[in-house]
Amino acid sequence: xxxxxxxxxxxxxxxxxxxxxxxxxxxxxxGLDKEKINKxxxxxxxxxxxxxxxxxxxxxxxxxxxKMMQLKEKVTTQQLLKAQLQVDRLVIELERSRNLSxxxxxxxxxxFYAAVEMRDNPELKEKPIAVGSMSMLVREILAEYDPNFMPxxxxxxxxxxxxxxxxxxxxxxxxxxxFFNTESTTRIDKDGMNMSAKFNEGEVSSSPVLFEDxxxxxxxxxxxxxxxxxxxxxxxxxxxxxVKEIRFRIEQKTQLTASAGIAPNTMLAKMCSDRNKPNGxxxxxxxxxxxxxxxxxxxxxxxxxxxxxxxKMLKALGIVTCSELYQQxxxxxxxxxxxxxxxxxxxxxxxxxxxxxxxxxxxxxxxxRTFSEINxxxxxxxxxxxxxxxxxxxxQKEGLKGKTVTLKLKNVNFEVKTRAxxxxxxxxxxxxxxxxxxDLLGTEIDSVAPHPLRIRLMGVRVSGFLTEEEKxxxxxxxxxxxxxxxxxxxxxxxxxxxxQEYFTKNSEASHRGSFFDQKRAARQLNSENISPNxxxxxxxxxxxxxxxxxxxxxxxxxxLQNSNARExxxxxxxxxxxxxxxxxxxxxxxxxxxxxxxxxxxxxxSKNDSSRENTPNFLPQFKNEHVDEREKNNTDQLAGTDQSAxxxxxxxNNSTEKFxxxxxxxxxxxxxxxxxxxIVRNMCMKQCxxxxxxxxxxxxHFDKTEQIEGTSSSHFFDTREDTALVCxxxxxxxxxxxxxxxxxxxxxxxxxxxxxxxxxxEDFPTKTYNMENSNRVFSGKYxx
DNA sequence: TCAGCCGTC
DNA sequence: AGATGACGGCTGA
Numbered sequence: 001x002x003x004x005x006x007x008x009x010x011x012x013x014x015x016x017x018x019x020x021x022x023x024x025x026x027x028x029x030x031g032l033d034k035e036k037i038n039k040x041x042x043x044x045x046x047x048x049x050x051x052x053x054x055x056x057x058x059x060x061x062x063x064x065x066x067k068m069m070q071l072k073e074k075v076t077t078q079q080l081l082k083a084q085l086q087v088d089r090l091v092i093e094l095e096r097s098r099n100l101s102x103x104x105x106x107x108x109x110x111x112f113y114a115a116v117e118m119r120d121n122p123e124l125k126e127k128p129i130a131v132g133s134m135s136m137l138v139r140e141i142l143a144e145y146d147p148n149f150m151p152x153x154x155x156x157x158x159x160x161x162x163x164x165x166x167x168x169x170x171x172x173x174x175x176x177x178x179f180f181n182t183e184s185t186t187r188i189d190k191d192g193m194n195m196s197a198k199f200n201e202g203e204v205s206s207s208p209v210l211f212e213d214x215x216x217x218x219x220x221x222x223x224x225x226x227x228x229x230x231x232x233x234x235x236x237x238x239x240x241x242x243v244k245e246i247r248f249r250i251e252q253k254t255q256l257t258a259s260a261g262i263a264p265n266t267m268l269a270k271m272c273s274d275r276n277k278p279n280g281x282x283x284x285x286x287x288x289x290x291x292x293x294x295x296x297x298x299x300x301x302x303x304x305x306x307x308x309x310x311x312k313m314l315k316a317l318g319i320v321t322c323s324e325l326y327q328q329x330x331x332x333x334x335x336x337x338x339x340x341x342x343x344x345x346x347x348x349x350x351x352x353x354x355x356x357x358x359x360x361x362x363x364x365x366x367x368x369r370t371f372s373e374i375n376x377x378x379x380x381x382x383x384x385x386x387x388x389x390x391x392x393x394x395x396q397k398e399g400l401k402g403k404t405v406t407l408k409l410k411n412v413n414f415e416v417k418t419r420a421x422x423x424x425x426x427x428x429x430x431x432x433x434x435x436x437x438x439d440l441l442g443t444e445i446d447s448v449a450p451h452p453l454r455i456r457l458m459g460v461r462v463s464g465f466l467t468e469e470e471k472x473x474x475x476x477x478x479x480x481x482x483x484x485x486x487x488x489x490x491x492x493x494x495x496x497x498x499x500q501e502y503f504t505k506n507s508e509a510s511h512r513g514s515f516f517d518q519k520r521a522a523r524q525l526n527s528e529n530i531s532p533n534x535x536x537x538x539x540x541x542x543x544x545x546x547x548x549x550x551x552x553x554x555x556x557x558x559x560l561q562n563s564n565a566r567e568x569x570x571x572x573x574x575x576x577x578x579x580x581x582x583x584x585x586x587x588x589x590x591x592x593x594x595x596x597x598x599x600x601x602x603x604x605x606s607k608n609d610s611s612r613e614n615t616p617n618f619l620p621q622f623k624n625e626h627v628d629e630r631e632k633n634n635t636d637q638l639a640g641t642d643q644s645a646x647x648x649x650x651x652x653n654n655s656t657e658k659f660x661x662x663x664x665x666x667x668x669x670x671x672x673x674x675x676x677x678x679i680v681r682n683m684c685m686k687q688c689x690x691x692x693x694x695x696x697x698x699x700x701h702f703d704k705t706e707q708i709e710g711t712s713s714s715h716f717f718d719t720r721e722d723t724a725l726v727c728x729x730x731x732x733x734x735x736x737x738x739x740x741x742x743x744x745x746x747x748x749x750x751x752x753x754x755x756x757x758x759x760x761x762e763d764f765p766t767k768t769y770n771m772e773n774s775n776r777v778f779s780g781k782y783x784x
Numbered sequence: 785t786c787a788g789c790c791g792t793c
Numbered sequence: 794a795g796a797t798g799a800c801g802g803c804t805g806a
Contacts (some may be wrong), residue, residue: 050796051796054796057789060789152792152793153792153793154793155793156793304791304792305790305791305792305802306791307790307791307792308790308791309789309790309791310790310791337803337804339802339803339804340803340804360801362800363800363801363802364799364800364801365799365800366798366799366800367798367799368797368798368799369797369798370796370797370798404785404786406786406787414796416788416789417787417788418786418787418788419786419787420785420786420787421786422785422786457797457798459798459799461799461800
């Protein structure tokens, strides 16, 4: 409100300033050089731009209000009555679940007041003040009252002292006794707690507070250490006393005062801490009437979450206080969204969370910078890159990777724009982020061309982080790359999740050494960190141009161990099956393969299932799995493993629809043959089209595989005569209608690049592929 | 999704 | 306080 007045005034003054600037011979202006004057004018201009934007925003709010009022005019008495009934039914429900049994404390450092005091008494600056952040008082004080207390930024924290209060009842007096640390600032706080008046003659101790963190010392002779009962204070057992004690200790520790609120929930506690600020506290007793009394005349603006705009909108409806908010509940339910009006209702009833929820995981990370106008594309791109670099560093500190990159721009007229793009891969490095951000920036530059883009702020944000689970998949992807197709085909892995997670472009590849260099490094990493028994599906694709590599991970399956089966890996180089419990051994084998050695001695061909075929990537694995099942008729020793996979698979009956969304249609460029998403999509779609039929046919879900193969009696996934299969890699039409053969062909195409890299110019058959001796071709022909 | 806001510290 | 930076969340499309 005041801002707006200022804005108006400022706008009026601008003209004056400008006129003054143009004529620098005015009285008092002599001695100021033109540059300075121009600076002043520039500032004023900037100011006016800012305020003009503020006015514009204000007008937008006014329009929202107007809309709302129009809506309100249309509300009939009938509707209102109906709404009243419904809302009141909810109120009864809410009242029934009102919980007054918790004691929540909100502690708020009086930092602002401390700053003001310091400003007024500059000599205070000389004093070393241990400015403690809340997380520090964490550890040192607050945790004693609530080990799970929640710091909110640097100067606020919530505590749930419900349990502490119970325990405290039995505490002896000495456990509630605290000593004064002498100080020179004399202050008597509002609660009459004469904290330091008596001791202000003493010297300021710069050493840490003696009694902190060691209550046991108090018993055995604190007198000897100069701590006498006389300069101590004993706190009672009530909530008020606890909070006084906390504030006392904070002040002793930091020499800064804190305010606090005590209430049955966080919202109320926060409002309470504001009540007697600075250096005071307030409590709402845990009774419904006390809560409602507190709220009765409380302006809604005092409520956390109600800001300038909401305040103004509600004011337009004649709502200023919380009790008015309650009175208008029926109308509000008709004018606002469900989330909003329910929030209003909670506020007006004084309901809030009665326990401290742990902070959820971070959802985004960003960096932004304000500067004086930048209007050349080159500078803007450079800046953008710089921001990406900073952000990448921050992301890497927390080990985060995200899929959405948002570019924020504020032009010189203070108009803010955000442009976001979500990519298939998750990004975390400077290059990856910049690759996305620069496109967004380019679009914006283009959009104003031929005019320059004149900006005063740029920011980059990354969101859509991978969950911990997803991160594991990615990290371990190389491990699973080594695993054989024995295990679960990727298509059944978490089919309810977005397939984006399975396709990861790796733009680093081009400038981070060869494919195998990366893989070797990754493998070494994994062998250190990863136990081979846990992992789940994740596909890792290279970008469009590079050769694709596929990795497949397996579900966490304890059955595997129980069934006495060994881990089976397929070497990504020679495609020989490796059976070993020892990753290092496997690494040695692969290193050997990579360096061209023949390392049969370290290879133990799997004895578990000699009928299995080696399968270099996921498509065949997908296939093989089914072949195996059909052939073995579920008597395989790994049946338990496979079944456990099926459970999660079959639980997604609506996977058809999901898959429809999962793989978004992309630009033609991204549908290049080398991108396998198309074929995968085809497979996915086919697999998921008839989930019911599949499960009806046979409880064994592997039946669907038979169908996909087209080798069984079922026709569902037989490739029809009219649907010729075209290899997505080499783009050539394949004669076979058998997906097994087709997959095999695709494998070969996909691995062509790799094999060539390995064998250095050795020819590779791409067109025809002999199914029967395929593995031998791989391992035999190319591995010596 | 995304774009634009709102609100908080 | 004056006009940042960072973040989460809501809302309408």
